[in-house]
Amino acid sequence: MNNIEITKQKEYIEKVKEINKNKKLNYYILTMGCQLNENDSEKLCGMLEEMGYNKCEDMKQADLVLFNTCCVRENAEDKLFGKIGEVKKIKEDKGVILAIGGCMMQEEHIVEKLNKSYPFYDIIFGTHTLHKFPEDLYNAICENKKIEDVINIDGEIYEGLPIKREDNIKASVTIMYGCNNFCTYCIVPYVRGRERSRKPEDILNEIRNLAEKGYKEITLLGQNVNSYKGREDYGFDKLLEDVCKIDGIEIVRFVSPHPKDFTDDVIDVIAKNKKISRVLHLPLQSGSSNVLKAMNRKYTKEQYLELVKKIKTKIPDVVFSTDIIVGFPGEKEEDFEETLDVVKKVKFEQVFMFIYSRRVGTRADKMENQIPEEIKHKRFDKLKELVEKQTIENNEKYIGTIQKILVEGESKNNNKMLTGRTSTNKVVVFEGNKELINNVINIKIVENCLWYLKGKIS
Ligand code: 5AD
Numbered sequence: 001m002n003n004i005e006i007t008k009q010k011e012y013i014e015k016v017k018e019i020n021k022n023k024k025l026n027y028y029i030l031t032m033g034c035q036l037n038e039n040d041s042e043k044l045c046g047m048l049e050e051m052g053y054n055k056c057e058d059m060k061q062a063d064l065v066l067f068n069t070c071c072v073r074e075n076a077e078d079k080l081f082g083k084i085g086e087v088k089k090i091k092e093d094k095g096v097i098l099a100i101g102g103c104m105m106q107e108e109h110i111v112e113k114l115n116k117s118y119p120f121y122d123i124i125f126g127t128h129t130l131h132k133f134p135e136d137l138y139n140a141i142c143e144n145k146k147i148e149d150v151i152n153i154d155g156e157i158y159e160g161l162p163i164k165r166e167d168n169i170k171a172s173v174t175i176m177y178g179c180n181n182f183c184t185y186c187i188v189p190y191v192r193g194r195e196r197s198r199k200p201e202d203i204l205n206e207i208r209n210l211a212e213k214g215y216k217e218i219t220l221l222g223q224n225v226n227s228y229k230g231r232e233d234y235g236f237d238k239l240l241e242d243v244c245k246i247d248g249i250e251i252v253r254f255v256s257p258h259p260k261d262f263t264d265d266v267i268d269v270i271a272k273n274k275k276i277s278r279v280l281h282l283p284l285q286s287g288s289s290n291v292l293k294a295m296n297r298k299y300t301k302e303q304y305l306e307l308v309k310k311i312k313t314k315i316p317d318v319v320f321s322t323d324i325i326v327g328f329p330g331e332k333e334e335d336f337e338e339t340l341d342v343v344k345k346v347k348f349e350q351v352f353m354f355i356y357s358r359r360v361g362t363r364a365d366k367m368e369n370q371i372p373e374e375i376k377h378k379r380f381d382k383l384k385e386l387v388e389k390q391t392i393e394n395n396e397k398y399i400g401t402i403q404k405i406l407v408e409g410e411s412k413n414n415n416k417m418l419t420g421r422t423s424t425n426k427v428v429v430f431e432g433n434k435e436l437i438n439n440v441i442n443i444k445i446v447e448n449c450l451w452y453l454k455g456k457i458s
């Protein structure tokens with residue numbers, strides 16, 4: 001079934017390629033949201049490039065505009081509708097194919113809004129039909145039809161589609177799709193469906209191929225990576241161990257695990273394998289046990305802190321990053337103080353902070369005790385202040401240390417300098433020859449610059 005479908009899509013790729021022959025066509029892609037969406041976009045880019053389109057950075061130059069959407073928070077919606085408005089003008093001026101895909105298209109009220117207020121789109125597709133993009137595009141071009149290809153049943157896992165990767169040292173590899181957790185604030189389980197894991201062989205072959213091509217850093221992706229189940233007796237611990245065995249891969253990261261599923265087996269594998277990054281992303285969401293219960297996170301503040309302690313004991317050089325939501329319905333001042341307390345105790349290396357955003361269809365959206373906007377913002381600012389203060393203090397501990405760093409390229413702000421990251425994901429900038437790019441070297445940290453560290457080759 002899987003193979004037949006992919007063969008069919010490859011045939012559509014060839015058909016569109018034939019239509020586009022000698023035409024010099026460009027595409028523009030905008031990706032919103034998480035790393036999973038970025039990885040999906042790499043697949044869309046792979047298909048588009050095989051169909052004869054070249055990537056361009058200016059939407060006005062494009063013959064095809066593609067938006068890969070996210071619906072985790074509301075601000076992505078505003079951004080999308082603004083961008084669609086821009087495409088309308090380009091369509092009027094010169095004609096362009098507009099395709100919109102991804103998570104937001106799985107939401108009925110969004111598709112209704114598109115059909116009512118932005119009916120000039122050509123293709124919309126959801127998270128379960130991404131692999132059918134060549135067929136949808138062919139039908140849109142040849143039959144001049146408007147395509148609405150969104151289904152509500154969990155898509156199969158399709159292997160073997162083309163992929164055009166953004167980077168040639170670091171690569172993301174999706175290991176599982178969907179989520180079964182239904183945290184009450186979160187829309188993801190509704191738009192990405194239930195958990196489906198890729199086969200271990202498919203993942204490991206993909207990573208072996210990447211290693212052969214010279215990739216050194218792999219990030220394993222999933223909504224809840226530690227629920228990965230490749231086979232009955234093959235979970236995330238086994239997968240991590242096997243990925244670490246692949247020659248050529250020097251750094252292994254993964255996002256995101258769920259604290260409730262962080263087993264001792266996984267902790268032991270991390271402890272044993274120096275290739276695995278020493279920054280663990282452990283989404284907290286809230287430090288209050290009451291709020292965590294209302295969020296359906298299935299752990300308490302104490303259990304989270306216990307887990308952090310257990311991991312630290314087994315892996316002393318580990319640090320943590322996290323996600324925190326402020327202003328969840330019913331969050332009292334004392335609940336928020338509990339969140340600040342956990343931030344102070346764990347001293348996270350990095351905190352991704354979010355203001356609670358109501359999502360249609362989730363349980364939290366129906367809760368009556370919503371928090372007023374100004375209180376949410378005040379709490380957010382207070383959390384941010386604490387996090388920034390801790391970041392400055394935290395950076396100090398790096399001064400004078402020697403860090404093993406994969407040299408990723410020239411620094412964005414100063415092309416005379418090189419940049420890379422510590423195993424704990426801190427950006428380090430240093431002087432050096434461009435030939436060092438793509439190598440792992442030792443750097444001595446000499447200066448704390450808040451958002452990055454300065455170093456010297458040692
Ligand atoms: N409002 C705010 N933040 C959210 N997240 C998920 N859903 C929401 C929401 N409705 C955050 C969580 C999650 C991260 C990816 O996005 O912190 O871990």
Ligand code: SF4
Nearest residue numbers: 179181182183186188
């Ligand atoms: Fe959303 Fe919770 Fe699933 Fe993460 S674990 S995707 S926050 S429902």
